Amino acid sequence: MAQTTEEVVNSYECSPDKQQMVHKLSISLAGDTPSRKHSKEDILRRHYQNLQHLEGCAKASQVKQVILPSAYSPSSVPLDDLQKISLDDLKLETHHRGCFVTGMTITPPYQFSETITIIQDESGSVASLILGFQDDSLLNSGASLPQNSTVAIKEPYVQMNEDSGYVIRVDHPSDIAVLRGDDPAVSMIMQFVAEKKEISPMEWKKEGDRAYLERKYSSAIECYTQAIDAGLKECDQTFVNDAYRKRAFANLAAESFQNAKADILSSCPEEAVDSKACFTIGRAAYELREYEESKNYFEKALQATPNDVKARKEYNRALARIGEQESGNYDFEKMIASVSDRHVRLDHADFNKTSAIGPTAYAGRGVFTTRDVQAGEIILCEKAFCLPNMYSGDGPTDSVLYNFNNGSQTRKFAQVALFQQLVQKLYKNPHLNQRLLELYAGDYERSGKEGDMVDGVPIVDSFLIEAIRIKNCFSSPRISRNLMKRAPPVQEKELTSAVWTRAAYTNHSCVPNCGRAFIGDMIVVRALHFLPAGTEVTDQYLSPDASFMYRRNMFPQSWGFDCACPLCSAEKRSPDSAHQKRRDLATKIKTEATKVPISTKLSTTTIKHIERLTKKLEDLHEPGIYATLPRLLLVHPNIWLMEAHRASKNHAKTVKYALELLRNFGFVNALEVEFQFEKGGLVNSESFGALRYAAEAFEALGKLEGKEKCMDAARRMYVVLGGCDVGRDEFLASGE
Known part of the structure; x- marks a missing residue:
C-alpha cells in the first residue's frame, strides 16, 4: 500500500x-x-x-x-x-x-x-x-x-x-x-467445526501424519485427538491405540511430556508396553526430571532390545542424574567446560537433600538445613526454572518494560525477556505452574484459579508472573569464577536474569550464612561456615556497600520486609544522625579518592589525606555496636587504600589495609591473621581479592606463614565464589 x-x-x-x-x-x-x-x-x-x-x-x-x-x-x-x-x-x-x-x-x-x-x-x-x-x-x-x-x-x-x-x-x-492460517490441517478442523462436515477417523489420522511430518505438532495433536474420538465411537480399539501412540510422538516432539507419557500408557496395558513405547516414556520422564522413572523405562527398553544404542545412552544419562540428585556429586570440570556463549542450559539434576522449605517466624517460608552442613559444603544445587541466554554488561539496553501498575521501568533486556519467557513456559507446560505460582508475589491479589485447566490450557495471569519475577529473580553471569579475576574482560562480567524456584525461598540477611555461584543455568549454594541441622539458610540481596539508611528503605520497598539480621538489628541502636554523619563522610572520601585514579602515581600527601579521612570514619563507628559486626561504609575506602599502597609497593601498608578490609567485611580476627570462616564474615570477590593481595604482600615481606594462612582462606573462598574447586590452584598461581 x-x-x-x-x-x-x-x-x-x-x-x-x-x-x-x-x-x-x-x-x-x-x-x-x-x-x-x-x-x-x-x-x-x-x-x-x-x-x-x-x-x-x-x-x-x-x-x-x-x-x-x-x-x-x-x-x-x-x-x-x-x-x-x-x-x-x-x-x-x-x-x-x-x-x-x-x-x-x-x-x-x-x-x-x-x-x-x-x-x-x-x-x-x-x-x-x-x-x-x-x-x-x-x-x-x-x-x-x-x-x-x-x-x-x-x-x-x-x-x-x-x-x-x-x-x-x-x-x-x-x-x-x-x-493458524499457515497450517493445512486448520482447513479440515474448520470444516469439521464450522461446516459440520463428516470426517472419517482415517482422514483425521492421515492429516495428523501430514502435520507431524511438516513439524506442525499442535495441529497433529488436534487431528490425532479427533481421530481418537471418532475411533472410540466406532469401537475400533486397534485404530485408537495406534492414534494414541502417534499423538504421543507428536506430544513428545512438541515438548508436552506429561501428555506424551499419558498417551503411550493409553495405547496399551502397562504390562504390554514395548521397547519403542518404553523409550518414549523414558524420554518424557527424563525431560520432566523424573529420573528414577526414566531409568526404569530405559531398563525395560534394554531388556527387550539389549543392543539399542540410543536406549543405552539415555539409560546412562538417567543414572548420572540420579547420582547427582542423591549425592550432590557433580562433574564440575565437565560442567564448566560445556558452558559457552551459545550453551548455558546444562543437562544436570537438582540436589536438595540437605535442605527443605519450611515456615519462618518472620518472613513466610524459608530454606532450612535438614542435617549438619560443614563449611563449604553444598546446601543446594539447582537448574534454573527459566534463564534467557541474553547477557549484557553495563552498556545500553534494547528493551524496556513499563509497568503502569507500579510505575516501574525495567531497563535490562534480560529481565524483559525473562518475563515473556516465563509467561510462555507456564502456558506450554501446565505441570510447571505450581512451582512458580507458589512463590511470593508481594501484594498482588490472586484469583486462586491461576494454573487451572480450562479449554485444555492452563489459566496464565501475566501480571502475577511479573509480580513473582520482580520478587524472585537473580542476576547471574555465565560462570561465577570468572568474576574473581582482578580485571575480568567485559564479556565475563555480563549478566542475565533468571528464576530458580527453590533458591528463591532463601531469605535475606546482611550477614548471610551461605554463598551462591553460577555455572551456566545451575546455581550452587554452599555454607559459609558450619550449620547445624534445622538452621535457616540466608543469602544477601543487596551489595555489601549499602548504608544502613539505604538498606532500611530498600528492603520494604523492593521486597516487602524489614531486615532483622544481626547487623541491621544492631545498627538500629545507632541514631540516624550518626548514620548520616558516617554516610556523608563516606561520600566525601569517595569523591576525594576518585579525583586521582589508582593507575596514576599517587603522592604520599594524597594517600595520607585519604588515610586520615578513613580513620575519622572508623572512629564514628560505635565499638559497642560494631565490635563483632561488618562496618560496610569503610569497605570502599579500605579497597582504595589497599590498592594505592599496592601500586606504590608499600607491602606493609598493603597488608594492613587488606586485613582492615577483611575486618570491615566482618572477619574480626583478620588483624591477627587467624582467618576463619566465622559468623559475620562476608564472602565476595572483594574479600577474596583482599586475601590475595595480603598473601602477595606477605610474600614480599618474607612472612611466609602469613601468606599461607591467607592463601588457605582464599582456597576455601574460591570454592564458595566459584561453586567448586575446578581450576583453583592454577587460578591462584596465575595472579589473574
Whole structure:
C-alpha cells in the first residue's frame, strides 16, 4: 500500500508517556461505544505503513517498549459457557465478562515491542488486536498470528486507540485460541467445526501424519485427538491405540511430556508396553526430571532390545542424574567446560537433600538445613526454572518494560525477556505452574484459579508472573569464577536474569550464612561456615556497600520486609544522625579518592589525606555496636587504600589495609591473621581479592606463614565464589 509523505512515524512504537496519556483518556471513556471514524481502509493502510517502517529501519537501533497496562484477571470460563458477540458490540475499558469474539487475521502480524494484527469478523467489521505478552523474536516457530488465522478471544478487553479508534488487548495467553492460517490441517478442523462436515477417523489420522511430518505438532495433536474420538465411537480399539501412540510422538516432539507419557500408557496395558513405547516414556520422564522413572523405562527398553544404542545412552544419562540428585556429586570440570556463549542450559539434576522449605517466624517460608552442613559444603544445587541466554554488561539496553501498575521501568533486556519467557513456559507446560505460582508475589491479589485447566490450557495471569519475577529473580553471569579475576574482560562480567524456584525461598540477611555461584543455568549454594541441622539458610540481596539508611528503605520497598539480621538489628541502636554523619563522610572520601585514579602515581600527601579521612570514619563507628559486626561504609575506602599502597609497593601498608578490609567485611580476627570462616564474615570477590593481595604482600615481606594462612582462606573462598574447586590452584598461581 502507498505510504503518504506526511505519515512517516511508526505509530505502533509511540512513547510510554503517550501510551499512558491515551490509557488515562480511555479510562475516562469506560463503557462508551468506541469511535468508528476510522475506516477499514485507514486501519489497514496504517498497519501496512508501520510494517513497512519496521522493515525499512534497523531493528537493532530501536528500543523495544513493552507495556503492562492496568492489571486485570484472565478469563477462567470455558469457551462453551460464553456468549458470542460481534466486534460492533464492544465497549471501551470493558472486559466483557461472559462473552467472546471471533475473527480472522487479515494482515501479516507486526512483531516488535508487541504483536499487532488486524482481525475481521463475520459481519465485515475490523479491529486491531494486540498480544501484549509475547515477543516473537524470542520464538523459533515463526509468527504466532500468521495471516488468515482464526482467533477466539475470551472476555475481550478493549482500549481506546488513536490509530484505529479502539484495540482488543490480550495480555494473558490463555485468553486467546488461535487456529493458524499457515497450517493445512486448520482447513479440515474448520470444516469439521464450522461446516459440520463428516470426517472419517482415517482422514483425521492421515492429516495428523501430514502435520507431524511438516513439524506442525499442535495441529497433529488436534487431528490425532479427533481421530481418537471418532475411533472410540466406532469401537475400533486397534485404530485408537495406534492414534494414541502417534499423538504421543507428536506430544513428545512438541515438548508436552506429561501428555506424551499419558498417551503411550493409553495405547496399551502397562504390562504390554514395548521397547519403542518404553523409550518414549523414558524420554518424557527424563525431560520432566523424573529420573528414577526414566531409568526404569530405559531398563525395560534394554531388556527387550539389549543392543539399542540410543536406549543405552539415555539409560546412562538417567543414572548420572540420579547420582547427582542423591549425592550432590557433580562433574564440575565437565560442567564448566560445556558452558559457552551459545550453551548455558546444562543437562544436570537438582540436589536438595540437605535442605527443605519450611515456615519462618518472620518472613513466610524459608530454606532450612535438614542435617549438619560443614563449611563449604553444598546446601543446594539447582537448574534454573527459566534463564534467557541474553547477557549484557553495563552498556545500553534494547528493551524496556513499563509497568503502569507500579510505575516501574525495567531497563535490562534480560529481565524483559525473562518475563515473556516465563509467561510462555507456564502456558506450554501446565505441570510447571505450581512451582512458580507458589512463590511470593508481594501484594498482588490472586484469583486462586491461576494454573487451572480450562479449554485444555492452563489459566496464565501475566501480571502475577511479573509480580513473582520482580520478587524472585537473580542476576547471574555465565560462570561465577570468572568474576574473581582482578580485571575480568567485559564479556565475563555480563549478566542475565533468571528464576530458580527453590533458591528463591532463601531469605535475606546482611550477614548471610551461605554463598551462591553460577555455572551456566545451575546455581550452587554452599555454607559459609558450619550449620547445624534445622538452621535457616540466608543469602544477601543487596551489595555489601549499602548504608544502613539505604538498606532500611530498600528492603520494604523492593521486597516487602524489614531486615532483622544481626547487623541491621544492631545498627538500629545507632541514631540516624550518626548514620548520616558516617554516610556523608563516606561520600566525601569517595569523591576525594576518585579525583586521582589508582593507575596514576599517587603522592604520599594524597594517600595520607585519604588515610586520615578513613580513620575519622572508623572512629564514628560505635565499638559497642560494631565490635563483632561488618562496618560496610569503610569497605570502599579500605579497597582504595589497599590498592594505592599496592601500586606504590608499600607491602606493609598493603597488608594492613587488606586485613582492615577483611575486618570491615566482618572477619574480626583478620588483624591477627587467624582467618576463619566465622559468623559475620562476608564472602565476595572483594574479600577474596583482599586475601590475595595480603598473601602477595606477605610474600614480599618474607612472612611466609602469613601468606599461607591467607592463601588457605582464599582456597576455601574460591570454592564458595566459584561453586567448586575446578581450576583453583592454577587460578591462584596465575595472579589473574
